[in-house]
Amino acid sequence: MFDKRTIFPLILIVLGTLTLFGQNVTNLFRLYQETLITIVGLFVSIITILILIYKKYKNKMYIFFKNFEIKNNIIKLNVNDSNTCLFSILKLEVKVQDQKNPVYVMKNFHNLLTSIEKNLDSTTKAYIITSLYPVKGTYLVVCTNSEPNGSSEIDEKRHIDTVYRLKVILESIEPDIRLNPISSSKYNVLLSPNVPAALVSPFLTATGIRPPFTRAFEVSGGDIELGRTIDNQTVGISLNDVERHILIVGSTGSGKTNTAAVIAEGAKEKGIKVLILDWHGEYTKLIQGAKVYSKEGLPRIDPLGSNKIEETVELLGDALDLTEPQRFLAYVVLQRLVAMRQFDLTSFLTVLKEIDDDSYWIRDVKYALMRKLIFTLVGDGQKLFSREDSVNAYNVVERLFDSNDDLVVIDLSVIDSDVLKRLYAMFLLLYISQYLKKNPNSYRILVVLDEAQNYFINKNDIIIDRIIREWRKFGLFLCLVTQSPSSISEEVLKNANTKIIHTIKSNIDKKIIMDSTALDKDLADYLDKLDVGECICTCPSKKAQILIKIKKKSEF
Ligand SMILES: Nc1ncnc2c1ncn2[C@@H]1O[C@H](COP(=O)(O)OP(=O)(O)O)[C@@H](O)[C@H]1O
Ligand SMILES: [Mg+2]
The missing domain is CATH 3.30.70 (Alpha-Beta Plaits)
Incomplete structure (x- = not known):
């Protein structure tokens, strides 16, 4: 109850009081002494009480500044x-x-x-x-x-x-x-x-508070600088992280496109060729000195330019959402067109006519396939897909990248139809993959696929899944950018080892990202509170998941 500092004065008080009233206890004192003792006793008590009060209120009475x-x-x-x-x-x-x-x-x-x-x-x-x-x-x-x-x-x-x-x-x-x-x-x-x-x-x-993203580990600037951590260290990713494929996710307006532009430019500076498939036509504003293909300048694509016709069929199947019988029929038709070395409406109709349609179901399949393929042969489709002076699996890299152009933007926003945009971009991707398989490691190419959910119908896409699983070794890397991780395939979620996660509002998307990244609990709670440009980055070169404010690219 009493500490050392108060016990001593208390003893003094007790002694003082005893002395004061002590006449009855002892006969040692005479009357004339009593007055003196009373005064001394009172004095001791008052002093002691003052000491106690002073001790109690010492801090409050302390005046540090005199003036x-x-x-x-x-x-x-x-x-x-x-x-x-x-x-x-x-x-x-x-x-x-x-x-x-x-x-x-x-x-x-x-x-x-x-x-x-x-x-x-x-x-x-x-x-x-x-x-x-x-x-x-x-x-x-x-x-x-x-x-x-x-x-x-x-x-x-x-x-x-x-x-x-x-x-x-x-x-x-x-x-x-x-x-x-x-x-x-x-x-x-x-x-x-x-x-x-x-x-x-x-x-x-x-304060001594160490937030999870500044846990004691080295954040390195990396090969490609992305921005800064909250405690202001420069931070980036390594080339190896890029080569393990990148997935950038986040709600609309969270800063994904800006981040992809930062990565694209950084990768280019490190000697990787970069192809941006620009769904909304936003990158031309963000990246200076890129070679831009737009409007009339979009390279034409030879639909028969594949070195493996089965893969073209897969592509058509993915991009046009073909059923199995339709895929089979597409295969037959394509083979005949390749043999004829022609791809135009007349030859397509001729080939289709030649196919027996003695049963109802074949007729259904035939007409459904025609409906789905026809617009690659007329209007805008005819301009984009043609055999003359066109890109194929043998020339695609040389055609897109001149020796000085290391960063190429394909402005898909000039194509009106979403199906054509998808088909066009997928053909480029397919041909690049076939080119690199034939000439392994002739180039290292990063393909940025913005609005990647648009390439996934029915949540799977054979070509993209295969590239992300196997194509690293041939030098082809993907950077998929999407606002809707729930729409893209599990292969992509699993195999994109570098994940850059901007703010996510949707609970379904949040859960998918948490499951596929084993997101730190503290950081997961924070996912819907990130500001524009802030992201959680998890990649092979970092020991922990970290929070980064991505540097903003200025528009020009
Ligand atoms: N790192 C950043 N810092 C500050 N502002 C940013 C950053 N990234 C993006 N922004 C701004 O936020 C807006 C949306 O960015 P954008 O990259 O287009 O988002 P998203 O692709 O996710 O829709 C743009 O106006 C852009 O200037
Ligand atoms: Mg965007």
């Missing part, structure tokens, strides 16, 4: 004759909904500190302290230095303005935060050196 006055809740400290310093202390109350999630708290805190920093001028300093004893809480201390030879009234007004502005700005930027002035009686306590208050800004070193 100060408190006015209007502002503490004015005279550092020397020409220099004064004005302090205000505001109590900082945070209502974070999810207090248990350290990442969320960290992020709020980080935003707060950045906002404070941005809103201070050169004469003002601010810091945050946390005190547990004797007054509990976290406080923002704002301190303004007086202008040399400035009048104290103007200084005071400037200080109040600064504090008020900070309060308004912070409360509107961070609605969970309240900043309330505290009464000046607490100032001495908080500014006393005896108060065990921790300076918590800069927070990363002072």
Whole structure:
């Protein structure tokens, strides 16, 4: 109950009191001595009580700064004759909904500190302290230095303005935060050196909180710089990560296309040829110096230019969603067209006519196939798919990449029909894969497939699945970009070893990503709270999943 410091004075009190009333206990004292003893006793008791009170209230009575006055809740400290310093202390109350999630708290805190920093001028300093004893809480201390030879009234007004502005700005930027002035009686306590208050800004070193993404491991700049970690280390991925295929996911507007552009440019600088299949025509704005094929300039594709006709059939099957009988019939038709070395409406119809349709089902299959293939032979399709002066599996790389063009953008947005876009892009991909199989490692090529969900009908796509499973060894790597991981195949989720995950709002998509990446629990909670451009990156070269703010590419 009593500690060492109070027991001694207590004994003194007891002794004093006993002495005071001790006449009845002992006959040693005479009357004239009694008055003296009473006075001594009283004196000892009063002194002891004063010592106790002093000890109890010592901290509160401690005045650290001698030269100060408190006015209007502002503490004015005279550092020397020409220099004064004005302090205000505001109590900082945070209502974070999810207090248990350290990442969320960290992020709020980080935003707060950045906002404070941005809103201070050169004469003002601010810091945050946390005190547990004797007054509990976290406080923002704002301190303004007086202008040399400035009048104290103007200084005071400037200080109040600064504090008020900070309060308004912070409360509107961070609605969970309240900043309330505290009464000046607490100032001495908080500014006393005896108060065990921790300076918590800069927070990363002072609070001791290590968020999951800054766990003690080296984040290397890597071969391709992507951006920065939250504690401002430069971070990137290695070429090996690119060669293990990349999947970039995130809701619309989360920053995927920007990230893919950063990677594409980085890969190019490291000597990989990059082909971007640009579904919406966004990359031309983001990447400078790329070779862009658009409008009339889109290279024509020879639909019979494959070195393996079965793979063309697979492609048509995937892109046009053909049934098994339709695939079979497509195979027969294609073989005949190859033999005729012709691909146009007339030859196609001639070949179809030659096929016996004595049973109902064959007739159904025939007409369904015709309906699905016909628009590759007329209108826009006719311009894109033709044998003359066209790209095939033997010339595709030389045709797309001149010796100086290492980064090529195919602007698919100029093609109106989604089916044609898909078909066109898939033919390029197929021919590149066939080229590289014939000439293994003649080139290393990264193909960026934006809006990749558009290439997956029925959730599987034989060509893409095969490339992602087997084509690394031939030098073909994929970067698939999608807002809808639930629409793409499991092969892709499994085999894209480098995953860059931007914010995801949909619960289904979130679950798929969590399952396929074994996402750290703390980070998973954070998935729907990431800002634009922030992502969680998991790749073979990193020991842990990390949070990265991707650098923003400027549009030009
Ligand atoms: N790392 C980033 N930092 C800041 N802003 C970004 C970043 N990435 C993208 N943005 C901005 O966000 C918007 C959407 O980006 P975008 O890459 O097109 O997203 P998505 O492809 O996911 O729809 C664009 O206006 C872009 O300028
Ligand atoms: Mg996009």
